[in-house]
Amino acid sequence: MSDSDTKRLSRLTAILLQLQTKRLLTATELANRFSVSIRTIYRDIKALEQAGVPVLTEEGRGYTLMEGYRIPPVMFTENQANALILAEQLVLKNKDASFVKDYTEAIDKIKAVLGYQVKDKANLLAERTRYTRNLNSERTSNNLSDLQFALTNFSLTRIDYTNEAQKTSTRLIEPFALLHTQEGWLLVAWCRLRKEFRYFRLDRIRKLHILPEKFAPHKMTLQDFFDKYH
Structure with missing residues (x-):
């Protein structure tokens, strides 16, 4: 798909959403909104009609969708x-x-x-997520999305982790919570090697692999964890 095709598809989708949001829209309004010519809007409306979208034209007023028509949920x-x-x-x-x-x-x-x-x-x-402002830290990580997935799917995860002494070890962990502190993102997880909950700095995770094996959800809230371990 060319760049122009992609832009047109995005515009057609946006026009459809606009039509569903507003009672009436004129070609001029749409042309101004998407920075295209009125002739382009005419072609877009025709394309939507050909795709089966019931766009109605009210002479002298603009376009509207047939009463009761709704696009599927996003x-x-x-x-x-x-x-x-x-x-x-x-x-x-x-x-x-x-x-x-x-x-x-x-x-x-x-x-x-x-x-x-x-x-x-x-x-x-x-x-299971807490965030505080991080004004000075330059630490970065690339594992937040994967860890969110592992946390919500109770997926056992293997990581290569480097500690403060710059020693790297492989850990099997059960992700429990994500905390954003002044120093950056921390993962709270049950470490099967240490047999206890541990904090892991995300910027020190060198490798991460989500395993197919599931772990039993821990029967406590994040506040329960804080009350017990702090």
Whole structure:
């Protein structure tokens, strides 16, 4: 698919969403919104009609969708849903109450269209993630998405981990929670080597492999963990 085809497909999808959101839209409004000519919008509307979308033209007023027509709910992959949950944690730290309120309401709407399985996992991740501002740290990692997946799917995970003494060992871990501290991301996990819960800095994980084996979910909340181990 060429770049122009990709742009057109994105525009057609956006036009469809706009039509579902608003009662009436004129060709001029759409042309201005997407920075294209009115002639292009005419072609786009025709393409939607040919694809079976019931676009109605009200003479002199604009375009509208047939009453009762709805596009299917937006589908998110697990990783996309997890990214949204993480973004929610970041937004909740914002000091502007109205911004937090608007974003939280938007996330609630997004959660409403998630499949039950993904929704349950997204809620679990929200309960098991804590974020604090990180103003000075330059530490980076590439494993957050994989660890979110392992946490919500109770997947045993093998990591190569380098400690403060720069010694690297292989660990089998059961991911439990993700914490963002002033120093960067930390993973709380049951370490089968040490037979206890341990903290792992994500920037010290050299390799990570999610195994097909599942572990039994730990019967406590993140607050229970803090109460017990702090």
